[in-house]
Amino acid sequence: xxxxxxxxxxxxxxxxxxxxxxxxxxxxxxxxxxxxxxxxxxxxxxxxxxxxxxxxxxxxxxxxxxxxxxxxxxxxxxxxxxxxxxxxxxxxxxxxxxxxxxxxxxxxxxxxxxxxxxxxxxxxxxxxxxxxxxxxxxxxxxxxxxxxxxxxxxxxxxxxxxxxxxxxxxxxxxxxxxxxxxxxxxxxxxxxxxxxxxxxxxxxxxxxxxxxxxxxxxxxxxxxxxxxxxxxxxxxxxxxxxxxxxxxxxxxxxxxxxxxxxxxxxxxxxxxxxxxxxxxxxxxxxxxxxxxxxxxxxxxxxxxxxxxxxxxxxxxxxxxxxxxxxxxxxxxxxxxxxxxxxxxxxxxxxxxxxxxxxxxxxxxxxxxxxxxxxxxxxxxxxxxxxxxxxxxxxxxxxxxxxxxxxxxxxxxxx
Numbered sequence: 302x303x304x305x306x307x308x309x310x311x312x313x314x315x316x317x318x319x320x321x322x323x324x325x326x327x328x329x330x331x332x333x334x335x336x337x338x339x340x341x342x343x344x345x346x347x348x349x350x351x352x353x354x355x356x357x358x359x360x361x362x363x364x365x366x367x368x369x370x371x372x373x374x375x376x377x378x379x380x381x382x383x384x385x386x387x388x389x390x391x392x393x394x395x396x397x398x399x400x401x402x403x404x405x406x407x408x409x410x411x412x413x414x415x416x417x418x419x420x421x422x423x424x425x426x427x428x429x430x431x432x433x434x435x436x437x438x439x440x441x442x443x444x445x446x447x448x449x450x451x452x453x454x455x456x457x458x459x460x461x462x463x464x465x466x467x468x469x470x471x472x473x474x475x476x477x478x479x480x481x482x483x484x485x486x487x488x489x490x491x492x493x494x495x496x497x498x499x500x501x502x503x504x505x506x507x508x509x510x511x512x513x514x515x516x517x518x519x520x521x522x523x524x525x526x527x528x529x530x531x532x533x534x535x536x537x538x539x540x541x542x543x544x545x546x547x548x549x550x551x552x553x554x555x556x557x558x559x560x561x562x563x564x565x566x567x568x569x570x571x572x573x574x575x576x577x578x579x580x581x582x583x584x585x586x587x588x589x590x591x592x593x594x595x596x597x598x599x600x601x602x603x604x605x606x607x608x609x610x611x612x613x614x615x616x617x618x619x620x621x622x623x624x625x626x627x628x629x630x631x632x633x634x635x636x637x638x639x640x641x642x643x644x645x646x647x648x649x650x651x652x653x654x655x656x657x658x659x660x661x662x663x664x665x666x667x668x669x670x671x672x673x674x675x676x677x678x679x680x681x682x683x684x685x686x687x688x689x690x691x692x693x694x695x696x697x698x699x700x701x702x703x704x705x706x707x708x709x710x711x712x713x714x715x
Contacts, residue, residue: 341710344700346659347645351693353638356673356685360584360613360632362564364624368530368556372401374549375523378516379408381546382524384539391537395528395554402526402539402551409521416514423507430503434496441489447482526551533557535626555626562586562595562615564632571611575600577637584615584634594619595632633676642672643691644683648701656686657705659696664709667691 374382386403389395532554539551566574574582574597582597595615604611615632617624649656654671657664672685691697698711 339710341662341712342702342704343714344659344698344702344711345714346696347649347699349643349691349693349695349697351641351643351687351691353640354642354644354675354685355638356636356642357676358567358570358634358636358673359676360564360566360634362562362613362615362630362632364560364626364628364630365563366555366560366626368559369535369553369626370529370532370555371553372526372529372551374404374545374547374551375520377409377547378412378520381544382406382408384541384543384545384551387537387539387541389534389537389552391534393534394557395532395534397528397530399528400525401528401534401554404524404526404545406521406524409517409524413514413517413521416510416517419510420507420514423503423510427500427503427507430496430499434493434500437489437493437496441486441493444482444486444489528554530556531558533626558621560617560621560624560626561598562617562630562632563601563612564615565610566600566613568610570636573636574613580637582634582636584632586630586632588628588630589623591620591623593617593624593630597634636673639672639685639687642685642687643697644675644685645697646699647682647684649697649699650684650686651701651705656688657698658691659698659711659713662710662712664698664702664705664707664711666707 383405384402385405388400388402395401534552535555536553537551538549538553539545545551578597578600584595584597586593586595594617596618597613598616599614601612601614613634645656650669650671651657654668656667656669658667659665667688667690669686669688669691672687675683675685696713700714702709702711
């Protein structure tokens with residue numbers, strides 16, 4: 302009996318619990334559905350205005366000069382000489398024909414005196430030869446007259462000998478005198494005849510001696526090392542008192558007015574620049590508070606095998622006095638103008654060739670062609686782009702969004 306009562310009580314309690322739960326579920330308040338609003342990102346835009354703009358190309362180059370000269374010791378007739386005076390130092394500005402280095406010239410001046418003495422000796426020989434010739438011209442008449450007398454004497458001696466009025470020895474003596482006189486006359490004639498040859502030889506020796514003297518004089522002059530043009534001393538190789546020999550380097554100078562900048566041109570711009578080489582392409586650089594201006598004068602005559610590129614050689618048109626050989630500069634080269642391009646800030650471009658156009662509150666992706674850069678030195682440099690899908694009046698989003706995707710909702714900043 303008790304067990305039955307317990308089961309009925311348990312069943313009643315379970316039924317009441319189930320009923321209460323169902324009642325709570327049926328009478329709970331109904332929640333209203335939430336409306337989820339799509340977020341919108343605030344962005345800045347720029348209105349498209351298609352223009353003809355000149356892109357600028359950033360190049361990196363160094364200063365060099367085709368007029369760089371290493372001044373050396375001239376060819377010496379002596380083994381070595383000393384640097385007796387050093388008139389300049391590295392970095393000094395020079396004017397043309399300015400004395401740079403004086404080499405010891407005492408030995409060379411002594412050699413010059415010897416060469417001058419050789420000339421004077423030959424000149425004396427020429428004078429003597431002319432006097433001898435004049436004397437020979439006078440004496441040959443006497444020699445020929447004496448020869449005629451001796452010939453007559455021989456004829457008389459021969460007649461007397463035939464008549465037995467003179468001995469044979471008298472005739473022989475007369476004959477010997479005749480032969481000696483013939484030899485004397487022939488020698489005198491030979492001397493007269495060869496006067497021009499001897500004089501020509503002496504004149505040739507004189508010319509040779511003068512040339513040797515002039516070389517010695519030139520050597521003395523060249524021992525004064527002077528500036529070949531307006532220049533700057535790039536490097537000194539010697540000091541006062543140094544012993545130097547022929548062809549030893551003394552100092553290196555470069556023409557301050559002929560400096561130029563060599564910069565490698567990227568391969569993707571080489572064709573455009575080569576086609577525009579007849580135009581005057583301008584470039585600028587800023588360094589140490591100075592502004593420099595350049596013109597593209599020419600391009601290198603061969604391809605650099607290390608990088609496959611060509612070099613542009615830029616003539617300095619402004620600021621050359623502030624440049625030094627070997628200095629590195631960043632050049633901004635103005636290329637010919639391009640049509641239908643737009644200048645955008647760099648942050649508006651995603652990747653290499655994608656921007657977003659603002660259209661009906663949404664971002665719409667466009668593929669663009671990068672034309673170049675527009676360099677400004679106030680921090681407002683721009684990138685030049687163009688696309689057939691861009692027209693004047695369109696708006697381009699210039700705010701860089703990390704979650705930028707096609708169709709993203711955006712709001713234009715006031």
